[in-house]
Amino acid sequence: MPMSMRALLFLPVLLLPLWACRPLSSQGDAPRSAELRIVTDEIGRRVAIPPSPQRLISLAPSVTEMLFALGLEERIVGVTSYCDYPAAARAKEKVGDILNPSLERILALRPDLVIISTATQLERFARRLEEAGVPLYVVNADRVEDVLRSLENLGEIMGRREEAERVVHALRARLEDVRARVRGRPRPRVLMVIQRDPLLVPGRGAFMTDLVEQAGGQSITADAEREWTPYSLETVLARAPEVIILPSRERITRRLVDMRWPELEATPALRQGRVYAIHTDLLMRPGPRLIEGVEELARVLHPEVFR
Numbered sequence: 001m002p003m004s005m006r007a008l009l010f011l012p013v014l015l016l017p018l019w020a021c022r023p024l025s026s027q028g029d030a031p032r033s034a035e036l037r038i039v040t041d042e043i044g045r046r047v048a049i050p051p052s053p054q055r056l057i058s059l060a061p062s063v064t065e066m067l068f069a070l071g072l073e074e075r076i077v078g079v080t081s082y083c084d085y086p087a088a089a090r091a092k093e094k095v096g097d098i099l100n101p102s103l104e105r106i107l108a109l110r111p112d113l114v115i116i117s118t119a120t121q122l123e124r125f126a127r128r129l130e131e132a133g134v135p136l137y138v139v140n141a142d143r144v145e146d147v148l149r150s151l152e153n154l155g156e157i158m159g160r161r162e163e164a165e166r167v168v169h170a171l172r173a174r175l176e177d178v179r180a181r182v183r184g185r186p187r188p189r190v191l192m193v194i195q196r197d198p199l200l201v202p203g204r205g206a207f208m209t210d211l212v213e214q215a216g217g218q219s220i221t222a223d224a225e226r227e228w229t230p231y232s233l234e235t236v237l238a239r240a241p242e243v244i245i246l247p248s249r250e251r252i253t254r255r256l257v258d259m260r261w262p263e264l265e266a267t268p269a270l271r272q273g274r275v276y277a278i279h280t281d282l283l284m285r286p287g288p289r290l291i292e293g294v295e296e297l298a299r300v301l302h303p304e305v306f307r
Contacts, residue, residue: 035050036050037049039137039157041136041137041140042138042140042153043118043138045136047135048135049112049113049135050112050113051159052158053075053135053157055109056076056111056113057076057079057095057106057115058078058079058080059101060115060116060117061084061085061098062139062285063287064079064080064083064085065085065086065089065285065288066139066147066150066151067115067154068088069151069287070163070164072158073089075158077093077109077111078095078106080094080096080097080098080101081096081097082097082098085281101125103125103128106129111134112135113135114129114134115137115138115139115154116137116139117140117286118138126138137157139153139154141286142206143210144175144210144211144214144290144291147207147286147288147290148171148172148175151167151168151288155167174295175291178216179214181298181305182302182305185216185305187218188217188243188301189218189239189240189241190212190219190243190244190301191220191221191236191243191269192219192245193245193246194228194247194284196261198230199232200228201221202219202227202228203222203223204225205227206227206228207286207290209222211283211293211294214294214298217297217301220239237266237267240267241269242272242274243274243276244269244270244274244275244276245277245283245300246276246278247277247278248277248280250279251279253276253278253279253296253300255275257273259273261275274300278296278300279296282296
């Protein structure tokens with residue numbers, strides 16, 4: 001896995017300080033303060049934004065997917081180079097990658113709102129945006145339910161409440177269907193792998209840990225102190241996972257029948273051939289497709305109820 005992708009996936013959640021975004025003042029067509037309204041973002045910051053923001057920049061793939069799901073693609077004027085879904089996102093103006101977005105490109109696009117995610121952004125860059133007078137809204141999704149809440153919040157501030165309610169209703173129905181199917185069933189012990197060598201896993205507070213829970217499993221790394229953390233193979237052996245999940249760039253979930261992992265051959269997962277590859281974006285992007293990730297994971301954890 002390239003170093004840049006590893007850095008993207010394993011950034012810790014950064015809690016930005018509680019500063020207030022100032023209205024744009026350096027641009028001639030910036031809205032006057034009387035035309036702005038105050039909203040509270042998902043880490044508690046009060047943000048002054050236009051009544052219905054029309055020029056949006058997304059600095060996280062998960063946020064981009066949310067905006068498209070809400071039918072706001074025409075308002076998106078800029079995204080990162082990692083924003084590749086849906087396909088139309090690839091045609092949007094790029095403002096750099098997630099770790100190094102270009103302030104100059106962002107300012108040139110004259111956004112009236114920039115949206116970032118605590119899972120992927122750096123505090124220093126957020127401060128630079130605020131100092132430049134660019135309204136900044138922070139999305140913070142730590143659990144599967146938070147994704148649905150974020151969709152509702154974005155719909156509200158964009159004037160698309162009804163569309164957000166429709167999208168969330170459909171996603172919640174799918175989530176509830178999974179919950180109903182796995183309810184009361186034995187929960188297999190699951191090793192969710194972010195990176196195999198060296199081994200990195202989701203720990204306490206990670207949305208991927210919650211994803212395992214929602215799909216009817218129990219993560220063997222749920223008590224790890226950090227959200228994304230190195231993990232020893234000796235501890236994995238001691239905790240005897242019954243299912244191992246690996247990330248994949250392939251869009252089809254596969255059972256890895258010829259999987260070779262000598263250090264873990266004694267685990268029930270390897271002995272019983274219960275090692276699976278699931279598309280990375282369904283597991284590691286806290287956006288609308290995380291519900292599809294819950295479904296895919298539930299199918300491999302409880303195949304008997306999805307036949």
